[in-house]
Amino acid sequence: MAGYKAGERMPASRVFCEELGISRNIVLLAFEQLALEGYLVGRTGSGTFVANTLPDALLLTKKLKKEPKSDNASYINTEADVYPLPLPAELIQRNSARETVIPFQNAIPSFEDFPFAVWSKIANKVLRYFNLSHLGYDDAAGYLPLREAIANYLRVHRAVNCTAEQIIIVNGSQQGLNITGQLLLPRGAEFWLEDPGYHGARAALVNAGGKCCPIPVTTPDGLDLDYAKKHYPNARMAYLTPSHQYPVGGTMPACKRLELLAWANQNHMWLIEDDYDSEFRYTGKLLASLQGMDKGGRVIYLGTFSKVLFPALRIAYLVLPTVALANHFRYHKAMLDRQHPILEQLILTEFIQEGHFTRHLRRMRILYKKRQDTLLACLRQYAPQLAYSDMNESGMHILVWLPEHLSDKAVSELLRQEGIIAPPLSDYTLTNFKKPGLLLGYSAFTEAQITQGIEKFARVVNGLI
Template structure:
């Protein structure tokens, strides 16, 4: 089998130039070193191997290697081989002459209008760990030893079906484990045939939109609401109407869009509203369910961090309030285990399940079967439930510490009144004349992360505040990071 270097030589060599073959080989290798195709410290094949792979004589290869060595492009170590030099003669000359001329500016790239708007106002942060990044669990506490033992055993002799494309909405073992967990922990009414495994919540939202909403259909989304909803909706041609969360207490139907066509999809986070933290009342849930049945709409219930409730009775899912409810229930292991796992799930009404499984396989090409089986075993062996119990205690302690600091240094009015005793973040309220984006940027420049509340509103008059995640911050680091944030908040 040819080496990568031999493939490179055979592609670049131009025998018709009339130059000696050893000179052609020298020019080819020198060019590859200069343009980075053969990076510093990379090993060149043994002269005998390269000669055999390229059909040249060994003397030809030796002459080319010797010339490269003499000029400082490569060096040899007895018994080890020939290696590309760390610095080339050209780089040393350029240092002496001054910097090389700047490359010509590339022509501007034309993106689709929606794509350009997405890029210009991107929400995904470059840093995803540290005080006070919202929505990120403490990944250092993941039971990696138990999970590693399971994965290692599965990889020792994996069944062929675990290594090819999958079909059917996820591995049956994980679908059964998810269904059992949700029936007990979240009062979800489902069996394994209704569960579809996704690569996170964003894929579940995307699939729901593609399957149930045509262009120009109306979609309701909470205001303020999860930025992931907004970004995916931004890339489509749907008519988006705001469902105002803060108007719930004003009576039946308060805050609902008026007029226009009935929505095809209604996106909500009823058990722990994102980002404000309120809990949708039972009356409001039933009202929304009745409306969905009458209008032919589907509710998408995002139960993103419902496992982490630190006081009071657990809030059951909206999906479980009725048999065969018009609700697509979605969740993720990103908040309970670690985001890099990229495993989420949907619980679909029976009428939709088979259609969604077929479309999911065609659109996204299922895989990661070994990871799914390992996760199913982690759940089945009790490690998952034990991990959640430990993290509830840990996160409750960190939440209390951060809330206490806000109350002590800024006053209780700065803690958002709708914040329930649950989740992975708090909302720090700011006066309406303060620029929460500028405060976020100032704190980020000093190493403290947050998200501005105003960015979660689609309209321009959103409230001001900061989302402060406490889950991924050790207790010893909470107060020092909060003092940095205070310096940025106080005029």
């Protein structure tokens, strides 16, 4: 209060009226507001006074010269089953930080080519007709029209046998993996994991209490089924990327899929089919999903919109073999976060139903193939001595092999210092795959960015060979 000290009595309201030339109602409203904010206090029979402790003083905090001695981390229950995370510290930090999209970050769609005008138009329409029915709690399984749209898409394009009642909307594929592990993997049970493979799946299933069994990947067929059956015949679950093995590449052939399904049926094993980027196949006909070939109800199908639209959308989905099992997942999802936010689901539903989703996929397949061709041509021109995977019929990255004497981690770090992101293959490897390599994503970058990036990439790598 300028001009008045703490605890000082305020003049009567009529004094302010006369001095300021304003009505008494305005002065009374001002007094009332200042009292609500804590600047004035009224005392019966005595008048109105400036508060002894002003709110401004409470808002001011003294700058700490140094952090408190106490370490909050000491309060973490280190005996909890989920601590520590079963991943190296650098991977945990990388997966927890904000990502800056620079060449050659992998598994990132082209943001510049996303149809923002269409998406915004649908969003405006959704908000315009947003009604009271959307303000309460919705089905924990997800917005029903969205699940129906996903089911229709999967039946036509991925030969997935399902209805909307078998689908659970989850907050990204990682939540889907966590729920699956917690509900279906007994504590202490073994699970197969492709090696190299997706470390997020390993973290989720180990956190659920499972014992990881790394299974070598045989190119181009994917997981070595004979090795898995011989060394870990009692495994209760397997995580697979049969349509496009991540990160090495390759597609599991139909005969091997049938053999895997037969083993799963005979041994009561659950199969998690992560179909993360099957939409981006550039040559040949895409095989039907593993789920579509499953007659015994052993496959949990996992799909995501992060790779085909944008990661911030945080919408993925599980397809369960039966409605009864889907209901168990639905109950578990409700206990985790009750439901996925409704607004994004409404927009995505319209986006799919109006045909924009399939049109966008067709455009991106053409664009990403062109960018892949540019990347391969640049590698041949600027780094001809390097070999790279020939399994590039689909996906959003290629795998470049390094000479045996080089450490892919060390090369990756040198490239990072030069502003190039090239994750090392060893980050995805547990025991069975020792050849050094780097992952180069291309889907998010223009041809000019790819060319400039490979020139810089080649200068660093060629200097080490």
